[in-house]
Amino acid sequence: MTSDDEIALLADADRRARAWTAGIGRGERRVFPSTESVARLDSFAEPFPTAGRPAAETIAMLDEIAGAGVVASNDPRYFGYVVGSTLPVAAAAERIASAWDQCASSFDNSPAAHVLETRAGRWVLDALDLPTGSAVGFTTSATAGAVTALTAARRRLLERQDWDVDRRGLAGAPRIRVVISAQAHITVVRALRVLGFGLDTIERVPVDEYGRVDATQMPELDDTTLVVLQAGEVNTGEFDPFDDVIPAARRAGSWVHVDGAFGLWARASRTHRHLTSGIDGADSWTTDGHKWLNTPYDSAMVIVRDAPALSDAMNSDASYLTGTADSQKNLTLEFSRRARGIPVWAALRTLGSEGVEDLVDTCIANAQYAAVRLRGSDLTVVNRCVLNQVLVRADTPDQTVAVRERVVHGGRTWFGPSVWQDQPAFRISVSSWRTRRSHMDDLVTELLTPLPRAPQT
Numbered sequence: 001m002t003s004d005d006e007i008a009l010l011a012d013a014d015r016r017a018r019a020w021t022a023g024i025g026r027g028e029r030r031v032f033p034s035t036e037s038v039a040r041l042d043s044f045a046e047p048f049p050t051a052g053r054p055a056a057e058t059i060a061m062l063d064e065i066a067g068a069g070v071v072a073s074n075d076p077r078y079f080g081y082v083v084g085s086t087l088p089v090a091a092a093a094e095r096i097a098s099a100w101d102q103c104a105s106s107f108d109n110s111p112a113a114h115v116l117e118t119r120a121g122r123w124v125l126d127a128l129d130l131p132t133g134s135a136v137g138f139t140t141s142a143t144a145g146a147v148t149a150l151t152a153a154r155r156r157l158l159e160r161q162d163w164d165v166d167r168r169g170l171a172g173a174p175r176i177r178v179v180i181s182a183q184a185h186i187t188v189v190r191a192l193r194v195l196g197f198g199l200d201t202i203e204r205v206p207v208d209e210y211g212r213v214d215a216t217q218m219p220e221l222d223d224t225t226l227v228v229l230q231a232g233e234v235n236t237g238e239f240d241p242f243d244d245v246i247p248a249a250r251r252a253g254s255w256v257h258v259d260g261a262f263g264l265w266a267r268a269s270r271t272h273r274h275l276t277s278g279i280d281g282a283d284s285w286t287t288d289g290h291k292w293l294n295t296p297y298d299s300a301m302v303i304v305r306d307a308p309a310l311s312d313a314m315n316s317d318a319s320y321l322t323g324t325a326d327s328q329k330n331l332t333l334e335f336s337r338r339a340r341g342i343p344v345w346a347a348l349r350t351l352g353s354e355g356v357e358d359l360v361d362t363c364i365a366n367a368q369y370a371a372v373r374l375r376g377s378d379l380t381v382v383n384r385c386v387l388n389q390v391l392v393r394a395d396t397p398d399q400t401v402a403v404r405e406r407v408v409h410g411g412r413t414w415f416g417p418s419v420w421q422d423q424p425a426f427r428i429s430v431s432s433w434r435t436r437r438s439h440m441d442d443l444v445t446e447l448l449t450p451l452p453r454a455p456q457t
């Protein structure tokens, strides 16, 4: 391929990408693809070609066939899974960073990526008001961040018991107790499982009616204990009582980790930060960029107060590639990776602290607005709606499922099913910068359209 062909291919891809985004702006896309578009994805069941196919044809096929089968999670009417959409500046920065193809492992691999990610990490601490000097690693996900933070935590807790886990391994090591919420996110449980904490050995603290850890039922804590709390329960959006748990846990010498995949961002809002009161006393935190901060996927942060605890645990200095302790390859699982902190930097610089606050406040206000409107209807809002989650039920479990299916099959909006306290519900997450009050009105109208009557027999 000549240089001209390369540029023409990229221009074609960019034109297609822009057309897709413009379609979102005009509100003309289905939010979840039609059955016919999904069926067309069968076209991809081709044998692996012997002779390669033309690049332009591959891009056309991608855009025209796969493009019709994607979920418009960038749409203001998409309310699924707290995943939000992408801010224009984050998408634009991503475009440029992708052309640069940086390996953001260390200064030597990319001075620009190192400087930008270091700055983005500082601003994340500012935005979330977490202790200055904490290490910030840019991970693929909150899940990967949890694996990373809990690895550092276990290593430190063992070190305090004179056990060098790097040399001696886990066999025969002193026991580390793990205390988590009964409503801990499944990915936290998986992170623990991956690290070899047997599920039967994990102590689960009962929660109150809102899904928050019941502080009165916390077990005795000590300096062999890893405690995991949560900011933003996925169904209710509620926060564990950090002020009641963290100071005592730290006094006992436990390590406290907080899963704040989306809820940590409440801290960026002066109106809502009280929900996170005391959270800054923890030892480590994970949060996503790709949810509420509206950066592209593969964007999350692991934050550890004791910076060397993270950089020692994750150190990957090699004879041919050493780096400072703040090199990203010494803070995350990856050795080579794209500069995923660049869109975070671009988003934070463009929003400023006021813009982040406005994004958070607007999403919460819109969720609460929908909740107020639904409360006067035949549907039941199950949660208190303290954050950006609205958990809804109809009169019966069957009707709950039917209402959701009717609405999402219409293609004009999408939100996910859930189960809360053993009963079906559905969950509306308001996490996109694009979503306005009018979209909430449209959603409520769709929800309140009566179900078609069952045929009389």
Ligand SMILES: *Cc1c(COP(=O)(O)O)cnc(C)c1O
Pocket: 082, 140, 141, 142, 143, 144, 185, 187, 188, 232, 233, 234, 259, 260, 261, 262, 288, 300
């Ligand atoms: C989404 C989510 C996670 C996992 O985050 P990923 O980035 O998808 O790995 C963990 N905890 C909570 C509360 C979440 O909402």
